[in-house]
Structure formats: C-alpha cells, structure tokens
Amino acid sequence: MEIIIPILTAAVRSGTPILYATLGEIITEKAGILNLGLEGIMLVGAYTGFSVAYSSGSAWLGVGAAFLVGTLMGLIHAFICVTLKGNQVVSGLAITMFGTGASSLLGREFVGFTIPGLSRIPLPVLSDIPVIGPVFFNHDALIYSSYILVLFFCWFFTSTRPGLNLRAVGDNPRAADAMGISVTGTRYFYTLLGAGIVAVGGAYMSLAYTKMWGELMTAGRGWIAVALVIFAIWNPARAAFGAYLFGGVEAFQLRLQTAGTTIPTPVLMMLPYLMTIGVLLFISIKKGKGILFGAPASLGAPFFREERD
Template structure:
C-alpha cells in the first residue's frame, strides 16, 4: 500500500466527515452573526436527519428528503426565533430546550424507521473535476450533498461581506441600536438568520441519514451539533474559516481512524480535546479590540434587542 494515495483518501475523508458539521456551522454562523445564539443545533439536526430519512423512505427520492429535512429544521428553529426575538426570551435556555425537544420529537416519531433501509444519495463522481489529479480525489468523488456545500461557502462569504443584506446582518449582530436607527429591521433580519440556521442544521442532519449512512438511528448525530457550535467560534464567525475548521475537525477524525487502521495507538481522548483547547487559544491570541473587530465576533451575541431601552 502506497502512502500518497492514502494521504489523498484521508483528505477526502476529512471533507466527508467535516460536511455535516459544515452545514450546521454555516447556519449557526448566520444566526450568531445576527446576534442570536442557538444552542439547539443538535436538536434541529436530529429532526432534519429523521424527516429527511422518513421522506426518502416513503418517496424513494433523496432530493425530496433533503428538501423536507431543510423545512423541518426551519420549522424547529422558528420556535427559537419566536421565543428569543419576538418574546425576548433567554437565548441560552431556549436553545437548550430546543435540543431536548428535538431529541424527543425525532426519537418518538422515528420509532417505526429503526432498522429500515432506504436509498440515500449514492456516491457520484463529478465528471471532469473528478478526474483531476489531487483535487479530484479530495473534493470531487463524493456524494451530491458534499458538492452542495462548495458553492455555499463563497456564497455566504459574499453575502456577508459584499452585499447590503449581509451588512445589515453584521450591523444587527454588532449594534442593533445603530442598525435600527439606520432603518434596518432588527427583528426581521434576526428571524431570517435564525431560520437559515435551522434550514442548514436540518440539511446537516440529513447528511448523516441520507449520505453518510442510509439509515435512521436515535441520536445519530452523536454530538455533532455541539461540535458545530464550537467550529463557529473556532472559525471566528467567518464562512471560509468555519469551513476550514469543519474540514480540520473532520481531518483529525479521518486521520486518527486511519492511523489506528495502520496499527498506530493513539491517546484518543487527549486528541479529541485539542480542537477545543486550540479554539480557546485562538480566541486568546485574537483578543485585542482591533483584532476582535476584524474577526467579527458579534458584540450583541446573546442579547435580546428591544427598541429604546
């Protein structure tokens, strides 16, 4: 067995393992950029995973399942949006409640789908790109859902930094008072961002039940929603860095599994700890106010907005 192909395959695996986290993290990034923290990612992902699977199983059409998963994630996030934006409820508590609720709903409704196979997304090699050396193996020999994320990353970057709505989102997350004074609809912007977060979390969940595996199992996210939350911070609220963070996280997992497969013993728990330690360190290094502004930590994160208070 040669080393070089294995390295390429490991990098390809990093992309695959990072994809469900990437979906959810991009969504959470939007919500947080607008100033709303949503700790319910895990719950939204689970509902997305189940609804995507249910729909695909019933219709035999994974794209329909994907659509349903996105819608389901959006619906669940609507609860959070209504509570925290309209009713100005505590975002931390509401997010935690959302995770409990999503775990419950998906587990309860998912009972009849345990141990039932369904067709999901098949691996689909992209024609021209897939044959490219290096890049082809790493990026273009996956399933369609992976390809869906590639345009999302620059799209989110462009949206956030180069368009009016993006500016509004950042303004609302940074200083809702000033945004409001400029005539930006704070509530509407936040609603849209939280719902986008739900949509993408739903897709991230569906990646697990439609692409990575083709099955539904209770709690099958196994903590990926919480990892997505960490990745948003690790990527300092920037779509490109968040994507890198998700791939890095996927890469650590892909690499450690392959090193094990080659017979190398690893201190797994210490290894799993490193991304979190690293995230805190990144933040410490990037603390100066100027740096903070540049990396774009939303100053109003977690704070409900009420006009004139």
C-alpha cells in the same frame, strides 16, 4: 499519497455535516442570535431526511423536508428569543432536548433500515485533477452545494446590501433600527434560514454519510459546530477549513480503529472533543492579545426598541 488521499476524501465527507451546521450557526449569530440548539436540530434533520427519503424514495425530497422542519425549530427559537426576549442559552438547550427526544421518539420505527441515499457524482474534468480531484470533486451533490454555499456566504456578508444589513443588526441593532432595517424581521429570517441549513447538515448524516437512522446519531457534532463558529471567527471560508480539520480527525480515528490499532476505541473517540477544547483555547488565548475580531457585538442580547441604552 496512496494513504493520504482516502483520509482526505473521508475528511471532506465527515466534515460536511459539521460544515453545514457551522454555516447555519454563523448566519444566525451574525444577526445577533445565539442558537445552541444545533445538536437537536441536526438530529431532527437527520430523522426527517431519512424518514422522508425512505418513504418517498427520493433523497432530495428528504433534504427539502429536513430544511423545512429545521426552519420550524428555528421559528420556536426565534419566537422565544426575539419576540419573548427570553434567555437564548436556555432556549437553545431546550431546542436540543426537544429535538433529541422528538427524533428518538419518531425514529423508533426506522431503526435498522437502510436507504440507497445520495449517489456519488464525479464531476467531469475536475475529478481527474490529481489529489484535488478525488478529494474534493468525487462526492455527492450535497457536498458540492456546501462549496457553493461557502462561496456564496463569503460574498454575501461582505458585498451585498442584505449582507451588510444583517451584520448591522448583529453588531448594532439600534443603529440598524434607525436606518430603517427591521431588527425583528432580520433576526427571525436568519434564525429560520440558519436552522434550516443546520438541519440539512443533520440530513447529510443519515442520507449520505451512514445511509441509515440511529438514535443520537449526530454524537455531539452540533456542539462541535458551535465551537467551530468561534474557531472560524464567523468567516464561512475558515468554517470550511475547520470542519474538514475535524472531519480529518474523525476519519483518521476511524481508520486507526479498522486497522486494528491497540489504542482502545474510547480513547480515539475522545480526540475530536479534545481537539475542540484545544482549538477554542488557542483561539481564546490569541484573542486575549487582540488579534481576534468578528464576534457580532450584540450576540445573545435581546433588542428592546422602546428602551434607551
């Protein structure tokens, strides 16, 4: 137990940026829009969060700014995919390239600085529970809000009118349109909101995880999140499980490195990526047997109101 608890605690911490990104992508995809720009949005979020927190001294202002800039990136994607009916795959790649470049360019003045970042707030009573306490309730507030977000979206998708409307737009935009739901408006809204949440995941990297800014610091976590959405079959609770699983692999790998293992670092660094492929393969083979549901039916396809199917 003495060894396990620190690894599990670290798993939650390193899983959190991926969890935010996965949640953001889930709500966007539920509306039928595929956003492959997560990596770029996370980087921009990490940069914005850090620079605002550094300049203003308030980490929370950084989180807010990251969210706003994230929604702006989402706006670009929504405009191309919804209004211009452009190719969502290419638009997402463009977002990633743009975000990677812009964050490197802007962040060049912040390399090497550190900030106090988000502080740890052990929750009273809850953090005293053995095992669960230190693992889940001895963190910063952004981690606690990710728990709330997971619970909220689980409830939102299944039990609220807007949640059902959202799923209708993603599954059958024509029917949703006939019901009087604005397909365009819904897709815009959730693409923006999703991108904002993804950017908060990036901000978590720079504000709480490393407490500094570094070029390309997300190192593929955005792409891992895209894969996790499939792993989670668009279910927020499963997304949390998957994100912590990946966080666990990362934490374990880092611990092995610091423990001075003889396994070379690059080999350990391959683990999360290998695992992504493994997980995706597992899910897809299962899907082949008809066990998997949940992909929004219109994912990736633009909606033409004037046309007939």
